[in-house]
Amino acid sequence: MKTLYIIILFNLFNIIGYTQNAIKEDYTMKSNGLTPEIKVISYESDGKENTDTAIVAGGCFWGVEYYMQKADGVISTEVGYIGGHINNPSYREVSSHTTGHAEAVRIIFDKRKTNYENILKLFFEIHDPTEVGHQGPDYGEQYRSEIFYLNNHQKETALKLIGILKENGYKVVTRLTHAGTFWRAEEYHQNYYEKEHGSPYCHKYVKRF
Numbered sequence: 001m002k003t004l005y006i007i008i009l010f011n012l013f014n015i016i017g018y019t020q021n022a023i024k025e026d027y028t029m030k031s032n033g034l035t036p037e038i039k040v041i042s043y044e045s046d047g048k049e050n051t052d053t054a055i056v057a058g059g060c061f062w063g064v065e066y067y068m069q070k071a072d073g074v075i076s077t078e079v080g081y082i083g084g085h086i087n088n089p090s091y092r093e094v095s096s097h098t099t100g101h102a103e104a105v106r107i108i109f110d111k112r113k114t115n116y117e118n119i120l121k122l123f124f125e126i127h128d129p130t131e132v133g134h135q136g137p138d139y140g141e142q143y144r145s146e147i148f149y150l151n152n153h154q155k156e157t158a159l160k161l162i163g164i165l166k167e168n169g170y171k172v173v174t175r176l177t178h179a180g181t182f183w184r185a186e187e188y189h190q191n192y193y194e195k196e197h198g199s200p201y202c203h204k205y206v207k208r209f
Contacts, residue, residue: 054119055148057102058127059135062192063203067126073114080184129174136202148179
């Protein structure tokens with residue numbers, strides 16, 4: 001009987017401990033600076049399951065980001081480098097045409113408001129996917145047209161859209177590559193046109209779908 005009583009108490013303490021650990025308490029002081037106030041932080045979803053990521057390269061990343069930021073459902077963008085053979089390259093290194101990287105934009109979007117296909121359609125309509133080794137006046141492999149897919153669904157979506165464009169007479173040269181490491185570019189490149197109050201010089205919207 002004594003053993004059974006001990007087991008019951010042990011299990012009860014475990015239940016209490018589990019319940020306490022399930023709540024994260026953030027103690028903040030009230031305005032009087034004396035009495036602690038308990039702020040209970042709920043373990044509700046942070047909404048990440050409603051977001052997805054796209055990585056595209058289509059010429060100068062300033063212009064691609066400019067248009068992507070304006071798209072419905074886009075939560076955030078950042079420009080960077082991907083597809084090369086050295087780690088954490090600088091803009092100067094990428095511009096030397098020796099690292100193999102493309103200037104690219106990583107787009108985070110809300111799947112409840114848009115989808116990957118819409119993001120790619122916009123991508124194909126804000127740059128010229130038929131230009132090889134350059135985009136407008138910018139020449140160099142870092143300005144190539146390329147989609148860096150994250151899974152088979154993204155790859156199949158890209159192939160479908162490229163197929164539609166080719167059926168409509170476009171000689172698309174856009175590459176499809178499984179995404180490797182995306183290296184965030186220097187801070188002065190981020191949100192460039194927003195900070196400079198400018199607009200793209202080599203990108204414009206052309207309806208293709």
